Amino acid sequence: MACSMCGESDVTTFEIHHIQPYSDNNEHEEENLILLCSNCHAKVTAGEITENEVLRLKISLMKGNNSAPQQKSQSNNVLNFNSGVNNGVVANKVEIKTQKKFIKISAPEGTIASSANHRNYIKRLIDRYHEFKTADVGKVKMKYTIIYGAIKKEFGAKWDMIPISRFERLVVFMHRRIDNTILGKTNKARNIKRYSTFEEYLQKYGS
Structure with missing residues (x-):
């Protein structure tokens, strides 16, 4: 598994980023989510990586271009999440298949x-x-x-x-x-x- 932005796979934490802020629509739509390492996520949140850059990358990934802008050479292992089930395979290429287009998760109450x-x-x-x-x-x-x-x-x-x-x-x-x-x-x-x-x-x- 690798960061969609920098291509780095040797990291301890990956985070899911909402391209359009969650507070704007309160929905987790697949087209609005992108997997980033914690370092790239911090840069996006801080504005060092612009929303337009993230959006262009997401569009590129949706078109089938799986190479991150700075991606290193990766193996072709595949990790399948079939209906949200992780079979425990660690890999560099991620294929996500879900039966539902929308996954709605509310922000923690009281925050x-x-x-x-x-x-x-x-x-x-x-x-x-x-x-x-x-x-x-x-x-x-x-x-x-x-x-x-x-x-x-x-x-x-x-x-x-x-x-x-x-x-x-x-x-x-x-x-x-x-x-x-x-x-x-x-x-x-x-x-x-x-x-x-x-x-x-x-x-x-x-x-």
Whole structure:
């Protein structure tokens, strides 16, 4: 089994990525899923690998091109998942056959991911932090994955898997990270708005 993006097979963890965010449709459609190693998944989440790149790769794979952009030479072993059954064969080429087109799995109840409004607001703050931090250090030196690691270290979970009961604390954390950037400090001193409140976000974008 190998990562669809980098072709690396010598990894400990593979993750399924939703090309279109799960919170947008709450469905696991096969055409919207792609298997990535944890490193590539982090880069996609951070924006280092764009959604368009992932989408082009998925379309290529659906057309029968099984070579990842940076894929190494692989063997032709085949792993069949017939109706979701894993026969225990470790292989580099994966063929998935399912009888159902849609597999619907709800986000864990009580997490930020279970609420589109809460999840989208936090993602908006993360994007805002990236914008301000990039203004500080420049695009070349910008490391998009750092904030995700900082959140996990502070809260003990991936940002959207944090209990919704700790949402306000996460908001304060993100506001502080934005305010502590050079641009954030400058705008704060000039009384320039750095971010919208959750209530303001709901008034404009809430469903």
